[in-house]
Amino acid sequence: MATKKARILTGIGGWTFEPWRGGTFYPEGLVQKRELEYASRKLTSIEINGTFYGSQKPETFAKWRDETPDGFVFSLKAPRFATHRRVLAEAGESVERFFSSGVLELRDRLGAVNWQFAPTKQFDEEDFEAFLDLLPKHADGLTLRHAVEVRHESFQCDAFVVLARKYGIAIVTAGDSKYPQIADVTAPFVYARIMGTIEEMQPLGYDEAALDRWAGRARTWAAGGTPDGLETFGKTPAKETARDVCLYVISGYKASNPAAAMALIERVSG
Template sequence: MAATRRNRKEADSTGRIRIGIGGWTYEPWRGRFYPTDLTQKRELEYASRKLTSIEINGTFYGTQRATSFEKWHDETPEHFVFSLKAPRFATHRRVLGEAGDSIERFFASGVLALKDKLGPINWQFAPTKPFDAEDFDAFLKLLPKRVDGRAIRHAVEVRHESFHHPEFVALAREHGVAVVVAGDSDYPQIADLTASFVYARIMGTVETETLGYSEQALNAWAVRAKQWVVGAQPDDLRTVLPNAPEPMPHDVYLYVISGYKASNPIAAMALEERLTDR
């Protein structure tokens, strides 16, 4: 069943759940996820019709061409959404409050050519970067809420245990920025709801499972996604603050990342199956 056949009425009354993977070019997916006779230039077209979102990783390492964003927009279905990993030049620095120029260059690079298919921006920090309240607040103030009239959603992926701190969660809520939920990994898990959307990256696929994850694990993540979309906070994930905000509809972006990468698209499709009306 196509991923786009989600229950529209439910999506309108709550939020929307999007399931995806990181990137779309990976040789082990050819013949496993992609048909053997599919040309490489049609892989994005194919993947975007099996899933509902993709996290673009190349933007983390360097500037992409505006023409590339235009091409990706045109190759994907109407309701498909890309998230983008923000450039490491903005996040991998000693003083975050000095990242303004890097942030401005990123948004001027052509990302808005994705138009309505531009989803959240994931600002990923190094595992060695500790929490500094003053500097992190300065960084969050640099993140634009709108660019050329288009609303921008931001998520921060922190990977140092010091961020498991009430002041960090309070800052994220103050700025309306989502904290990326790390799933099935060694990174600190902070599942507090801090924005109008949830951004999760689950990293536990293994070679020994046909679908990448066990049935039990897939069902558990599907349940959590259904809780998030109506504004509930799953009680089996680690949070910082004891009380969740008042429930409200949330969009959910859940990406199957890392782990046994060869199985990630299959695991993502298995999650879609559990979240799509039959």
């Protein structure tokens, strides 16, 4: 995923969803086995959620790799068995099992890994650092990128930002959601999940102003800046350097998410 030039990778969560069929996103009559092929040519990234619940066969990851074009990137939700535990320092076996399960078959299509924590998980600096120390930086010749999605307000502090920055791990920015927002840049890339698509009178899920706003934020992040209007908690600002951006339209009114993502791609491309 690392590139000489910063990239803005924009997409949705998964690609199998009944309301996207029949002309909403997928063309009428498109067979289900070709949905990934289609989606990967309309979007620039997809976040795979199924890996949060269980593993896939190595052949499946290889198949996904081969069905997508050059430059397309998958982000993966890491297994809940690693993150949903009382003592995170004991997650080493689950972390190792995940990276030996076949995910590396994605090769150059492998983007960031999102380690999502339960909303009840509170910040324990010592235990959380022990967990971050378990995350490998390289595997099978690939450079790995990690993001942590924390959902408890206790993480909204400078100590957490300093810790994430020490390990070069991104903090997932939650946009337009009920979850606490921590938009500090702590890694060579940004990982944002926006969750505010709606149905009523919004064919693109978001209104034009909101789409312009998020596209502008993505461009600012990619250029090395810090966007306005987002909550940050670090006492030291991030270094200004070009960085990749992963921007996913997730949750909200899910039927509209592909339309919103494509509208964002059009804006950031321009």
